[in-house]
Amino acid sequence: MASNEEILAGLAEIVNEETGLAPESVEMDKSFTDDLDIDSISMMTIVVNAEEKFGVRIPDEEVKNLKTVGDAVTFISGAQA
Amino acid sequence: MPRKVVITGLGATTPIGGDVPTMWANSLKGVSGARTIEADWVQQYELPVTFAAQITVPASEVLSRVEAKRMDPSTQFAVVASREAWRDSGIEDIDKDRLAVAFATGIGGVWTLLDAWDTLREKGPRRVLPMTVPMLMPNGPAAAVSLDLGARAGAHTPVSACASGTEALHQGLELIRSGKADVVVCGGAEAAIHPMPIAAFASMHALSRRNDDPESASRPYDTNRDGFVMGEGAGAIVLEAEEHARARGARVYAELAGTSVTADAYHITAPDPEGLGATRALKAALFDARAQAEDVVHVNAHATSTPVGDKPEYTALKAALGSHLDQVAVSATKSQTGHLLGASGAVEAVMTVLALHERKMPITINLDNQDPEIPLDVVTAPRDLPSGDIVALSNSFGFGGHNAVIVLRSV
Numbered sequence: 157m158a159s160n161e162e163i164l165a166g167l168a169e170i171v172n173e174e175t176g177l178a179p180e181s182v183e184m185d186k187s188f189t190d191d192l193d194i195d196s197i198s199m200m201t202i203v204v205n206a207e208e209k210f211g212v213r214i215p216d217e218e219v220k221n222l223k224t225v226g227d228a229v230t231f232i233s234g235a236q237a
Numbered sequence: 238m239p240r241k242v243v244i245t246g247l248g249a250t251t252p253i254g255g256d257v258p259t260m261w262a263n264s265l266k267g268v269s270g271a272r273t274i275e276a277d278w279v280q281q282y283e284l285p286v287t288f289a290a291q292i293t294v295p296a297s298e299v300l301s302r303v304e305a306k307r308m309d310p311s312t313q314f315a316v317v318a319s320r321e322a323w324r325d326s327g328i329e330d331i332d333k334d335r336l337a338v339a340f341a342t343g344i345g346g347v348w349t350l351l352d353a354w355d356t357l358r359e360k361g362p363r364r365v366l367p368m369t370v371p372m373l374m375p376n377g378p379a380a381a382v383s384l385d386l387g388a389r390a391g392a393h394t395p396v397s398a399c400a401s402g403t404e405a406l407h408q409g410l411e412l413i414r415s416g417k418a419d420v421v422v423c424g425g426a427e428a429a430i431h432p433m434p435i436a437a438f439a440s441m442h443a444l445s446r447r448n449d450d451p452e453s454a455s456r457p458y459d460t461n462r463d464g465f466v467m468g469e470g471a472g473a474i475v476l477e478a479e480e481h482a483r484a485r486g487a488r489v490y491a492e493l494a495g496t497s498v499t500a501d502a503y504h505i506t507a508p509d510p511e512g513l514g515a516t517r518a519l520k521a522a523l524f525d526a527r528a529q530a531e532d533v534v535h536v537n538a539h540a541t542s543t544p545v546g547d548k549p550e551y552t553a554l555k556a557a558l559g560s561h562l563d564q565v566a567v568s569a570t571k572s573q574t575g576h577l578l579g580a581s582g583a584v585e586a587v588m589t590v591l592a593l594h595e596r597k598m599p600i601t602i603n604l605d606n607q608d609p610e611i612p613l614d615v616v617t618a619p620r621d622l623p624s625g626d627i628v629a630l631s632n633s634f635g636f637g638g639h640n641a642v643i644v645l646r647s648v
Contacts, residue, residue, distance in 0.1 A: 173306070174303070174306070175303060176301065176302065176303035197367045197368060200367040201366055201367050201368060204363065204364060204365075204366055204367070207363065207364075208360075208364060213363075
């Protein structure tokens with residue numbers, strides 16, 4: 157079980173690895189597409205890496221609901237519970 | 238008269254230098270790029286061949302981390318070499334609808350393909366990354382170069398094993414002559430120093446087994462040659478319609494005067510011992526260039542250092558150039574670089590262009606006892622080319638019976 161802060165930090169690391177964006181720019185209210193300019197193939201890569209890192213399953217139909225970083229943190233946190 | 242096509246930019250990342258100036262300086266000195274492979278997998282799989290000619294400057298030192306992560310190593314090498322060639326050409330303003338790419342590979346994204354297969358078997362399908370397909374596809378290098386330069390007149394991928402890099406220049410010439418493009422970034426890239434291709438090439442006894450002395454393993458024309466040395470890297474050449482190059486006052490290295498591609502239709506891997514397909518390619522390329530055998534002063538030979546491969550090329554050169562062959566100086570640069578497979582033709586074309594431009598020839602190393610059945614004039618010590626109008630050839634032959642020849646003319 158990870159705290160929301162730990163999940164955010166882990167996600168920021170994955171996003172940085174995939175896109176080169178500074179980890180501190182990955183904030184809870186940021187939209188993956190509109191703010192972070194992440195395309196669909198990068199988003200799927202981030203999902204695959206997040207599943208591995210946090211030991212959760214993020215179903216394909218759920219991915220489209222993960223609009224912001226906060227949505228992803230909330231989902232991962234819930235899936236770990 | 239077809240449009241005249243000239244060479245205005247050169248790029249390379251190779252086992253004897255991470256850029257063109259370094260590679261060229263080393264090729265004139267005569268150095269070996271072959272080394273023992275420092276990777277765990279050599280011992281892990283008990284590979285029968287433990288050395289190769291690996292690139293000297295990792296692509297990660299040239300590309301950003303995020304760029305490199307989205308590219309198979311073969312594509313990384315292609316982008317490194319093509320960026321150097323593009324900068325070297327000095328082209329700033331160009332209609333991107335008139336800019337094409339012809340970038341070859343022999344094997345494609347073998348690291349990506351096999352890594353993904355390992356991931357699938359160990360962790361299941363959900364762990365196979367979404368970038369896997371664009372990274373493993375053989376057109377990956379051409380597509381990445383097109384994307385990087387904004388080239389929109391087509392991105393082509395000739396695939397003809399070890400003739401691929403030379404066939405890319407053939408394709409580039411055709412694109413400009415036919416009026417489909419004014420500038421074409423041509424080249425070849427290969428990154429197959431991976432345990433599986435090494436095992437496979439070793440299985441067919443194509444590789445040298447001089448594990449105790451890698452630097453002397455690649456020895457074209459030597460009586461004790463025992464196979465080729467796997468190399469990796471990329472070469473890139475900017476081809477440009479002559480009128481386009483003149484209009485912008487470009488520095489012109491040489492003219493790509495003619496090319497030819499033929500097929501042996503003889504055997505899937507063995508070269509035709511009489512070199513008939515190679516002879517036809519040589520004659521047709523000279524005809525295409527409106528050149529005579531007597532114009533030729535230098536050949537960068539395919540010469541991989543295999544027992545069966547080196548002689549048919551001599552037979553073909555003899556048939557195509559006749560008694561004039563005695564006046565032709567031959568360089569077998571795979572003695573230094575190893576065999577870059579689908580990239581070899583592109584890297585050797587870069588060297589041949591520079592030979593004409595600088596009037597100096599790269600050296601053939603490790604030729605201690607020349608095979609008496611291959612009485613070529615081999616360049617083993619620094620030697621200059623004559624002044625005046627001269628012509629040089631570069632040959633490439635590939636599994637599948639592919640023969641590709643380019644004819645370069647001094648400017």
